[in-house]
Amino acid sequence: MKVIKAAERKTYQRDSELIRTVADIMDRVKTEGDAALLSYAERFDHVQLPGVRVSPETVKAAYDKVDPETVEAIRFAAGQIRYFAEQQKTCLKDLHIQSKVEGLEVGHRMIPVDRCGCYVPAGRHPLPSSALMGIVTAKVAGVKSVAACSPAVQSYGTIHPAVLVAMDIAGADEIYCMGGAQAIAAYAYGTESVGKVDLIVGPGNRFVTEAKRQVLGDVGIDSLAGPSEVLIIADHTANPTFVAIDILAQAEHDPNAKLVLVGTDEAMIRASMDEVERLLDTIPTKDVASVSWHDNGQVYLVDDLEEAAILADEVAPEHLEVQVDPTVEREVAAKLHHYGSLFVGHYAPVALGDFVSGPNHTLPTMSTARYSSGVWVGTFIKTAFHQFVSREGCMNLAQPCMHFAEVEGLYAHRDSVRLRLEE
Structure with missing residues (x-):
């Protein structure tokens, strides 16, 4: 192998200043709620918002600010994403089988998360495609409540109209005008206006990525994007x-x-x-x-x-x-x-x-x-296991189960089986 051109520098760095800055933002959102979100919108996005949640009237008005060709392109893309996600979902099936041991039935259920938050970044240009990728896929997965957010654009005083249209076409249940680490904090911990979610998806800048890293464990995330x-x-x-x-x-x-x-x-x-x-x-x-x-x-x-x-x-x-x-x-x-x-x-x-x-x-x-995947229908679906055990099944499993419990020093585990046998 011959190197013809090498990179001059690393493309991603996580430093102590970034970590502290994000932690401070998140602590303030936890403490002050909506007030912190509105303050950060004024500081970072240079807009004064009447509230965090975007009204249906604002969403409806966005269609008049987007040319018909763009709306049609958004609808086309949403259809393509929805079709692929629907086909993916056919690969995910519930399972319920009779075990090789008599008296034991085992399986799993594919259960969507109750509530997710989709983050849509904003930069030099609007990103309606990112709105579609998260929201459409979550809806196909069966998520009951899909929230979407994006930072305000100063010239509009709210989310860019093309992004609002995409969020609406995708089927977002709630839309919030917020961005950055503060939006991730609001999703993870909730505020007066923003309900806490179970899962956060969507790309963002290094502040968003660091925020997702810090909330992981309190809430699920899709990945840490570079x-x-x-x-x-x-x-x-x-x-x-x-x-x-x-x-x-x-x-x-x-x-x-x-x-x-x-x-x-x-x-x-x-x-x-x-x-x-x-x-x-x-x-x-x-x-x-x-x-x-x-x-x-x-x-x-x-x-x-x-x-x-x-x-x-x-x-x-x-x-x-x-x-x-x-x-x-x-x-x-x-x-x-x-x-x-x-x-x-x-x-x-x-x-x-x-x-x-x-x-x-x-x-x-x-x-x-x-070792990881992109966002897909399965991102929003948990696989929950189950077992149905009859008296016969318990007896058939008892001896190896009790032996494992003793090997691992878990005697109440052993007796939870033993007492049933004696009964």
Whole structure:
């Protein structure tokens, strides 16, 4: 393997100042409730809110501020996400079986959480797609109450209209104008207006991620998200322009985005790198994308696609593209095991998954794809076990159970079985 371009710096750091800042914000929300949320909205978002909860009238008015083509695109994407989530749910089934031991029936039930909170980040541009990914999937899973929140946009004095429309189309039961670590605290511990949730999902900046880390245990979370990532496996058949623009599509997310190109053909690699520089001048997001590419871009030349697959599994990226000879692309895909979402083919940019293909775009980052999954229907569903035991079943299980209890020094456990036998 030959390193053609190395990253200049790490893309994510957790420092003591961040930890303390988030802890202070969360303590204030616990103590002051809504007043803290409104104060932080004024401080960070530069808006004075009448209240935290967004009224139905505000949501309805948002439709008049969004062009019809955008509304239709949101409806289309919601349909795609809903269809995929519904098909995923068919894989999750209750189980109830007769054990090999007579008198014992065992199984499990798939039970949705009662209440979840979906976080929708706000940055330089609105992110209605993130609203759809969390809310639609939660509703399909059967969550009884789905709350959604996003920070205020100063020019509107509330959540961006496109995001409000997406939240409404997705089916949010409650909408709150709040963001940052304070929103995570409100979800986790509740305020006068915000009911406590059981599970928090959705990406956010490093303050949101740190807040989710700190509330984990008091409430469930989907994952701890880092900067956006893409790894592209490409061979001699790859189109350098396609490779380059897909790198820039991730680079424009964040100056800290992680960008990796793994190629088997040096001429294609060099052409792709040249295209990155050329295309940078064509996109309005050049200021962000150029920093990300120059600081964090990594480029490797490998001997073959087998080595490329091994390297990709070591990186375990959020997004993994395979731009290789179509006659072997499925074979290569089968060798890949660690990724958040896989995009196979010369015409499969990550952008399709970000918005309209259907699978969720809230994905594991920072190599956590080695052991975790993106948001899906199962994120919102618990698997609760059960056992139905008759007198005969208790007798059939008694001896090995009592022996285990004695080995582990748990004598009341033993006697909970023994006394039943004696009765």
